[in-house]
Amino acid sequence: MRQAEDRDPDRLMRAILSRAPVGIAVIDYDGHYISVNPAYAEIYGYADEEMIGRNFMMIFPGESQAAVMIRHQDFLNAGAPFSGEWNVVRRDGERRVVWASSVSFPSGNGRPYRLVYVLDITDQKKAQEQERIAATVYQTTSEAIMVIDANQRIIAVNPAFTRLTGWTFAEVEGRNPRMFRSERHDEAFYAEIARVVEAEGVWAGELWDQRKSGEHYLRETTVTVVKDALGQVKNYVVVFSDITARKSAEDIIRWQANYDSVTGLPNRHMFGDRLAQGARQAAESGKTMALLLIDLDRFKEVNDTLGHSAGDRLLAKISARLRESERPGDTIARIGGDEFALILTDVADASEVEAIARGVLGHFETPVKIDYELVFITASVGISLYPGDTQSLEELFRNADQALYAAKGFGRNCLHFFTPVLQRAANTRMRLATDLRQALAEQQFVVHYQPVIDLKTGRIVKAEALLRWNHPTRGLVSPGTFVPLAEEAGLIVPVDDWVARQAIAEVARCRRLGVADFQIAVNQSPAQFRSAAFDGIGWVQELSRQGLDGSAICIEITEGLLLNAEPLVLANLIAFRDAGIEIAIDDFGTGYSSLAYLRKFDIDTLKIDRSFVANLEGAGLDICEAIIVMAHRLGLTVVAEGVETERQRNVLKSIGCDYAQGYLFSQAVSAEAFEAMLVEQMGGASADERWKESAE
CATH class of the missing domain: 3.30.450.20 (PAS domain)
Known part of the structure; x- marks a missing residue:
């Protein structure tokens, strides 16, 4: 059926x-x-x-x-x-x-x-209609189009490509697009393009190429990846246009609007923008911005004697000297005939401003050669601070102008702060610089030690050596005040050596108390690394004399030392590493550290800046966690600075931070008090437990 x-x-x-x-x-x-x-x-x-x-x-x-x-x-x-x-x-x-x-x-x-x-x-x-439209666009668009296969061979170009580059399809078919490269970009530039294309599927930007004639031109370019159904690269589509003339015109207009034609410095217009930008930065960071008005003394006499052309050349040469006082983020501008302005951002205090201002005056000590004439010229400098003096930019400029007038009244070739109080403070710092020379000889310095706690065990395992100056008449002077003075006076190297020797002796005593592998971190000024070769740093031999190896000491340096390290600095850092001395980056995250440098110098420890720890309730948590994860991936340990609350301690511990220091555990104390803490710890009480007991 x-x-x-x-x-x-x-x-x-x-x-x-x-x-x-x-x-x-x-x-x-x-x-x-x-x-x-x-x-x-x-x-x-x-x-x-x-x-x-x-x-x-x-x-x-x-x-x-x-x-x-x-x-x-x-x-x-x-x-x-x-x-x-x-x-x-x-x-x-x-x-x-x-x-x-x-x-x-x-x-x-x-x-x-x-x-x-x-x-x-x-x-x-x-689909046919879209293909027809695409073919029409391909043939008629003014933008050059080049199609490359997965093996980096050119397989198609449109008419605009030939018009722009001078190359016909027959001349480029099957060839590698490297043939168009100019010499204006290095291999790293092209490698970065390839990386972005591979990771994101598209790259857009500007690059310099050359035409068939050899002429270089700037092109605005987009590179897009075309993949098949299996996700394999099939083609690269490159679309570009010549923007050389447009960019040149834009650059000329932008330059004329913002720069002075005589000196090449920012003009008054850009000065106003940079001043407002500096004020916003100061408000966000809580640090100080300073405005220095610099006026050439008796410049009119140069114009009257040698002529305005010579005066312009003098201004150009003076401006080149003034640029030497610019730090990253600062601005030197010409705001009038013979008047310049220097905006200093992110300054610590008035002493730093004063030091820079004196450097400005130093640029005028050497005469300027104009044709066959040697022109001796000086300058007067007026200084006002933001927000210390005012929170109004208009008043800030007026204050600096009044201070400049006062400097002129004091006989020119000098600087003057806006307020008498600041001026007295500057005089005080000058006297401190003189007193500093006696401090070492008269044993006015003392080293205090702040415990570093292992967050897993709550026990003291390290310490940081912190220098204090017990001035005979002024009492304790802040390191933020006297360390810069010591650097300027060329005293920082013997001071750092003395601190390191004290720390080494303290490590030896602590280890004898029974704290195995105890280590003390010592801050080292960049000047230490630039002053002599490794063999000339006296305290290194002190380790051997005390029967210690390099692991007893950890050197704390700043991020800037790595980024701006000259050959002698590099050689000394490597020599420290070879001797087994550990290296830590202090205040990590506040500068511009390079991961390549962290690997190159085998950095051991990153110290998270206290500003991030203080902001653990906000963005600081993400930053701290990112630093910890990155450090651990690189095999580094992490110390959190400025831990002041139990919550901060707990959060840091939960995200994997290794060590912590701060007032929660202890402030910096004398060697005797620190050793007493270790003895107490040996009796069984951890730093965490002692803190809890004192809180109760």
């Missing part, structure tokens, strides 16, 4: 039609549907039974039904072809495009039926 059903032709035909992916319909002589398969009905959005018995004109839009009917009659009467592309309309009103073909076959009533085959080609037609 089953075999008989399988051999039933009508049953087989119905099964085939119901599963056919092509739309199939049978239409009678009068144009009514006799049968439609599911694929046909789906194309038009109907159910099968909804189309049976209805006229096939139902699928055509009204405006084309008359033309369709004529074709239908020609087909019936003369057997004319009834195939091709047709615009149709679905039940929901959507317009589609189909390809249809018809054949006739006899019916039992003598009037032929029509068998129709239909494919929905709407999407293919859209």
